[in-house]
Structure formats: structure tokens, C-alpha cells
Amino acid sequence: QKEVEQNSGPLSVPEGAIASLNCTYSDRGSQSFFWYRQYSGKSPELIMSIYSNGDKEDGRFTAQLNKASQYVSLLIRDSQPSDSATYLCAVNREYGNKLVFGAGTILRVKS
């Protein structure tokens, strides 16, 4: 079982629509959850962090966490072509301080 799983996509949405990205993780003791955006050839860039169950909103982005279901999601409202990138889910496991990344979901926003 992979530690952090994401649908590879591509997920295609029209400009202005809501993009919904999902992630599941295997370590039930995981404490911290992050969404990174990565453009081709560039380093990961942090978008959102979430630590407790529920929703967390920041501008057009909403992260959702459900620890019982071991599930994290990212909603992007009013999607823009500039949002087209690979979105990486990352989890800080209960022991150790490394982040474990999923393989990423490719998002394409069509204008």
C-alpha cells in the first residue's frame, strides 16, 4: 500500500469552475497535511497546510481533512489557467519529521 495516494489525472476543468483534488494516506497517526503546487521543472510551492479535521480556507483554496477516513482534499474555486500544474499532497507521519509526498495530480484549466 502506498503511503500517500493521489489520482494522477489529468483533471481538466473549464476556467471559472471548481477543481477538486483528493488524497488518501495510510499512516493513521499522521499529524500534518500539506498541499503543494509544482510547475514543470520547478520546485514544490506550499499552498495550504491543515492539521485538524474540517475545512480550512485561504482565498480561492479550501483544504479539507477527515482523519477517520484518512482523506485530505483541496478545492480550488474560480480556477484560472495559471492554476494548471501538478498538485502534490504531502503528509508528516507520526514519527520522524520527513514529509512523504504523493505522486501528484495534474490539473489542466482550459480557457
Added chain:
Amino acid sequence: EPEVTQTPSHQVTQMGQEVILRCVPISNHLYFYWYRQILGQKVEFLVSFYNNEISEKSEIFDDQFSVERPDGSNFTLKIRSTKLEDSAMYFCASRKTGLGEKLFFGSGTQLSVL
């Protein structure tokens, strides 16, 4: 915003040669990391470093790899005898504390082993 600086941005080497990848983490950060990403694949953890010693390493980080913090600012990754499969983007990262803090990534070094 403060930045993690990596040099060089590109490194080409012959198989069997030694390479040193350099990083300057953010000055007040305490935890340092190396990750790598083979083209088209996921970002993989290599090693974490805290208080002048390795705190965790992955199975990828074998005897060919070593890390060092030679002075108060630099953090280096050395690959002793490069293999073709070491070709990847190597990212240095740092954060202020361990668990839960934002991880700042450098812009990466693209290593090509010929």
C-alpha cells in the same frame, strides 16, 4: 520571503564521478532535508539533518551518499560514485522546527549522469 539557495542549477557528470550539490538553508532554520525527483516521478525523501547529524534517511540514501554541514550556512549532498539512475532533480529544503512547520524548498539542482 526568505529563500533556500541551491547551486549549481544544472550539473552534468560522467558515471563514476563524485558530485557535490550545495545548499544554503534559511538562516534561522534548524532542520535540513534533501529530496530528489526523477523525471515524471514523485518527490522522494532522501535524508533529514538536525543538530549536526542525520536524523532520518531513506533506503535510497545508501553508502554512496553523504551529507555535511561544513560551516554555519552551507549544507551539502555528496554522491561518491554516480550512477545513471542518480540522474534527477535534487531539492534541498529547510524548516524552522520539525513537525508541522512549513517546508521551504530550494529551486533544485538538475543532475545528469552520462
